[in-house]
Amino acid sequence: MTPGKKLQGLVAATVTPMTPDGQINLSVIRQYVDYLVSEQNVKNVFVNGTTGEGLSLNIQERKQLAEEWVCQGKDKLDHVIIHVGALSLPESQELARHAAAIGASAIAVIAPFFFKPTKKDELIAFLQKVASEAPAVPFYYYHIPPLTGVTIRVEELLDGIKERIPTFQGVKFSDTDLLDLAQCINKNEREQFVFLYGVDEVRTPPLHLLILFLVWYFSGSTYNYLGRKANLMLQAFAKPDLALAQKYQFLTGEFLNFVIKLGFGVAQTKAVMSFVSGIPMGPPRLPLVDASEEFIVKAKAKLDSIMWPDGD
Numbered sequence: 001m002t003p004g005k006k007l008q009g010l011v012a013a014t015v016t017p018m019t020p021d022g023q024i025n026l027s028v029i030r031q032y033v034d035y036l037v038s039e040q041n042v043k044n045v046f047v048n049g050t051t052g053e054g055l056s057l058n059i060q061e062r063k064q065l066a067e068e069w070v071c072q073g074k075d076k077l078d079h080v081i082i083h084v085g086a087l088s089l090p091e092s093q094e095l096a097r098h099a100a101a102i103g104a105s106a107i108a109v110i111a112p113f114f115f116k117p118t119k120k121d122e123l124i125a126f127l128q129k130v131a132s133e134a135p136a137v138p139f140y141y142y143h144i145p146p147l148t149g150v151t152i153r154v155e156e157l158l159d160g161i162k163e164r165i166p167t168f169q170g171v172k173f174s175d176t177d178l179l180d181l182a183q184c185i186n187k188n189e190r191e192q193f194v195f196l197y198g199v200d201e202v203r204t205p206p207l208h209l210l211i212l213f214l215v216w217y218f219s220g221s222t223y224n225y226l227g228r229k230a231n232l233m234l235q236a237f238a239k240p241d242l243a244l245a246q247k248y249q250f251l252t253g254e255f256l257n258f259v260i261k262l263g264f265g266v267a268q269t270k271a272v273m274s275f276v277s278g279i280p281m282g283p284p285r286l287p288l289v290d291a292s293e294e295f296i297v298k299a300k301a302k303l304d305s306i307m308w309p310d311g312d
Contacts, residue, residue, distance in 0.1 A: 010040075010044065011081065012220075013050065015269060017281050017282055019282055029065075036227065039228065040223065040225070043076070044081070045080055046108070049142065053266060056284075081107070084096045085111075085142060087112050095107075097134060106138040112126060112148075120157055127141060128164050134167070135167065140171060141154075142172045158187070170194030170196065173196065258302045270291070
């Protein structure tokens with residue numbers, strides 16, 4: 001990792017490679033890192049999150065994965081963010097201490113989603129108890145209400161949060177409520193919090209493009225295999241060449257729309273990543289089931305058929 005370097009650009013929400021019998025496969029993480037850096041120009045990762053099946057892994061597995069990503073990412077990746085959220089506060093605290101000890105760039109925490117916080121102060125209290133176990137490590141709140149059912153608006157959460165959590169750095173914002181996100185950005189001039197936008201499929205309309213460009217940080221599963229295209233989109237927008245930027249957006253959206261109609265989740269992401277990268281990502285862990293052969297054939301054909309502006 002690169003200490004002190006500002007987080008910017010794409011953050012790949014990594015999948016967890018598994019063997020055919022469902023055990024974590026640490027042996028391919030080095031190859032995974034090299035692939036992200038050399039093939040996708042992605043140098044930031046978010047480990048053990050939703051795409052990484054973090055909540056389906058036990059504590060020891062999560063620690064082993066965190067250690068391997070930090071180890072293999074040394075001098076190659078800029079940032080390795082470790083998700084340490086759990087339903088159990090002591091487990092989340094243990095994972096936070098471990099992430100700090102191994103030199104993670106930052107930690108993130110999802111809202112508990114069985115016994116749910118219903119008020120801002122309840123959620124902040126939980127987050128603060130975890131963040132305090134890694135007092136020198138930047139801290140992110142992982143906001144994903146479609147899965148957690150915790151709908152406390154981020155705009156509300158940010159008010160006064162730095163006083164409660166001094167290491168608070170920002171939010172991985174995985175929700176389609178762009179009004180909430182826009183209000184966060186509008187009110188963020190003083191604090192300069194980071195917002196990692198994590199809904200890959202919401203990148204098409206021009207207004208969304210403008211809002212997300214103002215964020216300038218993106219965290220999602222598609223950057224595992226479409227990171228180079230996303231980087232070209234951002235470069236085009238920065239020129240600005242809006243027509244070219246939107247062309248990349250629409251083509252990415254075309255692929256996502258196609259696979260979403262087939263049924264697209266963690267298992268299918270692992271399948272796409274496997275055939276694009278050549279790295280065997282293996283099956284997901286139950287209760288998720290492996291992608292069908294029909295999905296793999298159709299998804300590969302669709303991706304191969306897309307005529308990208310860069311000719312690749």
